Each structure stands twice: as C-alpha cells, then as structure tokens.
Amino acid sequence: MTRIAAYVPNLMDRSRFVGSIKILQTLDELESSDAELVLVDVSKPQVLDHLPSEARVIGFAPHVDTETLESAKAAGCVEALPRSIFFQRLPSLLGVSDG
Numbered sequence: 001m002t003r004i005a006a007y008v009p010n011l012m013d014r015s016r017f018v019g020s021i022k023i024l025q026t027l028d029e030l031e032s033s034d035a036e037l038v039l040v041d042v043s044k045p046q047v048l049d050h051l052p053s054e055a056r057v058i059g060f061a062p063h064v065d066t067e068t069l070e071s072a073k074a075a076g077c078v079e080a081l082p083r084s085i086f087f088q089r090l091p092s093l094l095g096v097s098d099g
Helices: 029-033 068-073 085-093
Strands: 004-007 037-041 056-061 077-084
Touching: 004 029, 037 077, 037 085, 056 068, 056 085, 068 077
Parallel strands: 004 037, 037 056, 056 077
Antiparallel strands: none
16 A cells, blocks of 8 residues: 555646655546545646545645635545645655754
8 A cells, every 4th residue: 555645737746745655647546546645736627526535635725725625625635725834744744854
C-alpha cells in the first residue's frame, strides 16, 4: 500500500511535493488509489466525483473558492484547506522537516 499519494495536475504546484509519494495522473487513478493519505487539488473539474472512499483525503483550493472548499468537505475530505495554508502545512503532511 502506498502511504501518500497526490492528485495535483498543476505542474508548478506538483513541484512542491518531495519525497516518496505517488503522483496520480488521472481521475481513475485517484478514485482507485489505495494510499493511506491522498492530497488533492479539489479545484480541478470533476475531482470531487472521484475521491477514493477508503483513504484519508485532504483537499485544497484557492481561498476565495469557499464553495468548492465546502463541497470538498461534503464529498468526504477530512480537511479542505485554502491553498496557502495547505502548502504551509505540506512539509508536516509529508513528514519532511522544514529545517
């Protein structure tokens, strides 16, 4: 089982991910992911319809997109964070020291 996976289509955002995480390329891969923790850019079209049911999912979207953040929680995300807070917390989510 993969410990952490991420569905982050934006290449600039994806470049912030380090370590041994699996990058999910398609919505089908997202939906069938067997990772313990899945990090998801919920602002992308149709993503909320493909969240994995067995994983702990943390989503992120622009802070001004409060409707999407609320929809992500309703769709099963344990947390739906504004993008800036998500990336601030990313090192701890990945188990990486920021020092």
